[in-house]
Amino acid sequence: MKGDLIVSHEEMSAARLPLAYRDTCSHLLVPLNKCRYDTFYMPWKCEDERHSYEKCQYVEFKKRVAKMEELRATKVDGRSGLN
Numbered sequence: 001m002k003g004d005l006i007v008s009h010e011e012m013s014a015a016r017l018p019l020a021y022r023d024t025c026s027h028l029l030v031p032l033n034k035c036r037y038d039t040f041y042m043p044w045k046c047e048d049e050r051h052s053y054e055k056c057q058y059v060e061f062k063k064r065v066a067k068m069e070e071l072r073a074t075k076v077d078g079r080s081g082l083n
Contacts, residue, residue, distance in 0.1 A: 006026075006027035007026050007027045009022075011030065012026055012030070015030045015033065015034075017029060017030065017033075024060060025053060025056035025057055025060060028049065028052050028053040031049055032049040032050055032052075032053050035049050
């Protein structure tokens with residue numbers, strides 16, 4: 001995994017995070033899921049935690065898009081080079 005993990009693999013396992021969600025934003029997902037569980041998944045609860053997590057996901061997405069654009073700019077034919 002790239003980036004610094006703030007939450008250890010053991011903590012993610014203890015929080016029962018699926019493998020697909022164990023990324024650089026998992027340090028925000030653990031308290032969000034705990035809040036959701038504690039409040040019976042009420043949609044109007046845990047708004048601050050959810051917003052923080054979604055913002056983190058968005059920032060990570062923007063970083064991936066910027067990296068892809070950088071890769072495309074270095075290629076002559078405009079392809080990403082991943083295919």
